[in-house]
Amino acid sequence: MMPPNFPSLRSPPHTEEGVIETLREFHVNQETLPLLCYPHAMKNLSHHLASLSVTAWVGSLWAIGYLAVPVLFYAQPDRQLAGFLAGQMFVKAGYLGMICGTYLLAYYLAQSGRAALRQGVFWAIASMLMITLIIQLGIQPAMNDLKVQALPLDVMNSALAGRFKRLHGISSIAYLLESMLGIYLLIKINYFNIIK
Numbered sequence: 001m002m003p004p005n006f007p008s009l010r011s012p013p014h015t016e017e018g019v020i021e022t023l024r025e026f027h028v029n030q031e032t033l034p035l036l037c038y039p040h041a042m043k044n045l046s047h048h049l050a051s052l053s054v055t056a057w058v059g060s061l062w063a064i065g066y067l068a069v070p071v072l073f074y075a076q077p078d079r080q081l082a083g084f085l086a087g088q089m090f091v092k093a094g095y096l097g098m099i100c101g102t103y104l105l106a107y108y109l110a111q112s113g114r115a116a117l118r119q120g121v122f123w124a125i126a127s128m129l130m131i132t133l134i135i136q137l138g139i140q141p142a143m144n145d146l147k148v149q150a151l152p153l154d155v156m157n158s159a160l161a162g163r164f165k166r167l168h169g170i171s172s173i174a175y176l177l178e179s180m181l182g183i184y185l186l187i188k189i190n191y192f193n194i195i196k
Contacts (some may be wrong), residue, residue: 050107053100054189057128058182060093065175080154087144094136097178101129124185131178139171 069086076082104125108116116122143164150158156165 053103057097057100061179064089064093097132121188124181128178128181131174143167
């Protein structure tokens with residue numbers, strides 16, 4: 001026998017509001033309610049983190065590569081110092097890209113499973129992450145090594161200038177490609193509302 005004032009059992013609600021209303025009918029207090037809605041909150045958190053990751057990654061690519069670094073070289077008369085500071089900004093942006101890219105790949109795999117492998121967005125993220133790793137773990141260390149070898153001279157005024165220019169050119173092309181993939185990623189995500 002049902003206790004007095006016990007709400008009648010209905011078919012399970014299919015919306016968040018329905019779940020909350022049903023829990024309130026069973027006199028679930030306000031402190032317990034957020035804990036019971038935890039899985040839904042975590043799902044929203046993963047979506048928000050994905051949106052934030054795309055924004056931070058693509059935003060840092062464009063803000064540093066095409067705004068901060070050109071302004072730095074324009075405003076700083078010491079080219080060696082400007083190069084050092086620019087290199088530090090690119091390294092930090094690279095670490096951010098590795099974190100964001102890894103999270104986004106994991107996010108899309110968790111959301112879509114193997115179907116993610118058929119999505120252009122997934123391959124854009126994977127390509128951007130691969131470029132970031134090549135620049136961060138291959139090209140940047142090689143360029144830094146040349147700078148150290150050239151000391152006390154600026155590498156551009158040393159016998160190593162030709163090798164440095166080649167690496168810098170490869171790095172610039174790779175960075176531009178990554179930036180373009182970032183624009184593609186933003187357009188696809190916003191146009192098709194992929195992160196929901």
